[in-house]
């Protein structure tokens with residue numbers, strides 16, 4: 651077996667594993683903004699934490715013809731939205747927020763209206779430090795506003811040391 655086929659085997663093994671569970675990436679507070687009839691695009695938002703660092707390099711959804719990782723920012727007083735070229739960097743152990751007004755997964759060319767309380771399947775593609783690709787399959791709730799941050803706050807409270815000086 652040469653080096654190249656060894657690497658391919660490793661990549662395939664990684665893919666097979668990630669189809670079952672993705673322990674390296676944590677997803678919290680994921681949601682998709684509900685649309686009105688005729689609306690062709692919307693955003694998906696979540697907090698991503700990559701234990702060992704990763705890059706979010708792509709997205710796909712059967713609900714949308716096109717899904718892209720976008721960044722929104724002010725440019726000379728105008729809010730502009732661009733695809734994040736080369737992928738969104740997820741530093742090891744650092745929570746990266748995809749939220750309205752910032753990074754988001756843009757769902758375009760929507761096939762149908764996304765109504766509140768339905769769900770949208772979303773597949774995210776990541777690469778790790780070695781460039782090995784893995785996919786994460788999610789089902790995102792459709793909502794009109796971000797889910798309460800309380801769950802996330804409670805979570806962090808539990809993992810914080812209880813001792814006080």
Ligand SMILES: [Cu+2]
Pocket residue numbers: 720721731732754755756
């Ligand atoms: Cu966008």
